Amino acid sequence: MKSAAIVMKTGLVPLTTISLRTSSAETLNQELEQRRKEAPALFAGLPCLLDLDGLDPQEARLESLVGLLRQNGLAPVGVRNLHESWQSQCRDLQLADFGQASSRDADTDNTPPPRSVRVYQGNVRSGQQVFWDGDLIIHGMVSAGAEVLAGGDIQIMGALRGRALAGIKGDLQAIVSCLQFDAELVAIAGQYQLFDGQHECKGQAVVIQLQDDQLTLNGDA
Amino acid sequence: MAKIIVVTSGKGGVGKTTTSAAVASALAMRGFKTAVIDFDVGLRNLDLIMGCERRVVYDFVNVIQQDATLNQALIRDKRLENLYVLPASQTRDKDALDQEGVKRVLDELAETFDYIICDSPAGIEHGAQMALYFADEAIIVTNPEVSSVRDSDRIIGILQSKSRRAREGGTVKEHLLLTRYNPERVERGEMLSVKDVEEILAIPLLGVIPESEAVLKASNQGVPVVHDQESDAGQAYDDAVARYLGEDRPHRFLDKQKKSFLKRVFGG
Numbered sequence: 001m002k003s004a005a006i007v008m009k010t011g012l013v014p015l016t017t018i019s020l021r022t023s024s025a026e027t028l029n030q031e032l033e034q035r036r037k038e039a040p041a042l043f044a045g046l047p048c049l050l051d052l053d054g055l056d057p058q059e060a061r062l063e064s065l066v067g068l069l070r071q072n073g074l075a076p077v078g079v080r081n082l083h084e085s086w087q088s089q090c091r092d093l094q095l096a097d098f099g100q101a102s103s104r105d106a107d108t109d110n111t112p113p114p115r116s117v118r119v120y121q122g123n124v125r126s127g128q129q130v131f132w133d134g135d136l137i138i139h140g141m142v143s144a145g146a147e148v149l150a151g152g153d154i155q156i157m158g159a160l161r162g163r164a165l166a167g168i169k170g171d172l173q174a175i176v177s178c179l180q181f182d183a184e185l186v187a188i189a190g191q192y193q194l195f196d197g198q199h200e201c202k203g204q205a206v207v208i209q210l211q212d213d214q215l216t217l218n219g220d221a
Numbered sequence: 222m223a224k225i226i227v228v229t230s231g232k233g234g235v236g237k238t239t240t241s242a243a244v245a246s247a248l249a250m251r252g253f254k255t256a257v258i259d260f261d262v263g264l265r266n267l268d269l270i271m272g273c274e275r276r277v278v279y280d281f282v283n284v285i286q287q288d289a290t291l292n293q294a295l296i297r298d299k300r301l302e303n304l305y306v307l308p309a310s311q312t313r314d315k316d317a318l319d320q321e322g323v324k325r326v327l328d329e330l331a332e333t334f335d336y337i338i339c340d341s342p343a344g345i346e347h348g349a350q351m352a353l354y355f356a357d358e359a360i361i362v363t364n365p366e367v368s369s370v371r372d373s374d375r376i377i378g379i380l381q382s383k384s385r386r387a388r389e390g391g392t393v394k395e396h397l398l399l400t401r402y403n404p405e406r407v408e409r410g411e412m413l414s415v416k417d418v419e420e421i422l423a424i425p426l427l428g429v430i431p432e433s434e435a436v437l438k439a440s441n442q443g444v445p446v447v448h449d450q451e452s453d454a455g456q457a458y459d460d461a462v463a464r465y466l467g468e469d470r471p472h473r474f475l476d477k478q479k480k481s482f483l484k485r486v487f488g489g
Contacts, residue, residue: 124378125381126374127375128378141423143421145371145375
């Protein structure tokens with residue numbers, strides 16, 4: 001008889017890699033706290049992979065590093081580039097060992113790594129919030145009272161009637177674009193502007209960028 | 222297998238209960254065995270609109286808490302023999318509704334009924350979430366004004382994220398029902414038009430119910446307005462249900478009625 005109690009599926013799931021460049025608990029905690037304040041929704045329960053490449057096992061205990069991440073709401077599921085002497089600690093912590101895959105190659109390459117893109121299918125309704133670390137593409141509209149946030153660009157393949165905040169981690173080059181403009185608020189890298197619904201671009205396709213600390217719609221301030 | 226339809230809106234006073242009563246009655250008139258449940262625990266109204274307020278002995282909460290059987294609580298409509306009302310409790314509050322209990326009642330109803338209409342309370346809190354959780358389809362009741370449209374948008378978002386179907390990776394089929402539509406006020410720019418609302422909410426239009434004196438009259442008399450086939454609202458509800466069942470009926474009552482010559486001369 002075929003069992004139906006367990007279904008196994010293989011698939012690609014997004015996993016954030018967190019590389020630690022120091023093992024100083026104080027420095028790490030400070031920075032984690034700061035980043036958590038910037039994006040609390042992102043941090044809450046975020047599954048992540050801890051990259052230990054280049055860290056000296058003499059200087060820190062794996063347990064305390066993992067503890068720091070957990071204290072800040074992250075949910076580490078595994079480690080990468082694990083030093084041999086940390087292996088038993090890793091087993092005790094019941095973390096998966098993802099092997100020695102190195103991210104060093106990307107560091108030596110001069111081109112910046114491609115930003116991850118999230119494609120959101122459907123409309124973002126009033127009261128809903130969609131967040132993505134990289135670029136965000138909305139295949140639908142963003143209703144009044146809805147909010148879309150991205151670390152990179154935001155592209156809305158429909159009407160923007162709510163709020164769009166791009167480059168929320170300070171990317172000044174971030175762009176917001178939509179096919180039908182009637183936004184309540186648009187922000188790029190913290191520079192925001194409110195729109196009262198009478199804007200001359202209302203109903204049109206627009207591209208919004210930051211130029212000299214000012215938002216421009218299709219090139220006009 | 223019964224189809225569960227939630228009638229919801231977010232905003233209060235837009236016509237959810239009127240719609241629940243009319244839709245349930247119109248389905249029953251067409252021969253479907255239909256139950257209509259009042260989820261507005263504490264603010265019981267459906268029994269009044271259905272005209273069965275003096276026949277309530279046991280209610281929805283009694284059945285959930287297993288103080289009464291479903292058959293004891295179901296009230297058979299006095300006009301339509303295959304229509305039943307499950308009234309809300311007036312002395313309790315929404316917290317008396319728990320997911321397990323609601324599921325048990327719906328499952329039992331689903332064994333013998335064709336349609337189960339859930340009349341949702343206003344708001345987006347527990348009561349409204351209980352009403353929509355198990356829905357297969359939703360009728361979103363919206364008035365042509367901005368606050369109602371925004372609240373409808375919000376409730377569509379909740380349907381798409383917090384309903385059982387959404388949680389299991391499926392979708393709840395949505396239908397837009399625009400109520401209290403007044404073409405004259407739309408023309409004067411005081412109300413949103415059908416087109417405006419359709420554009421903002423982006424869900425398929427099931428029907429447009431004109432603002433009508435017949436609705437208030439029907440409520441006060443406890444006769445669902447769809448029984449009043451002389452009235453524009455009654456006909457519009459009948460059209461909407463026919464459309465829901467797959468009939469192709471053109472939308473009516475969207476344009477201003479031209480006053481006849483006599484009316485223009487003598488007023489009225």
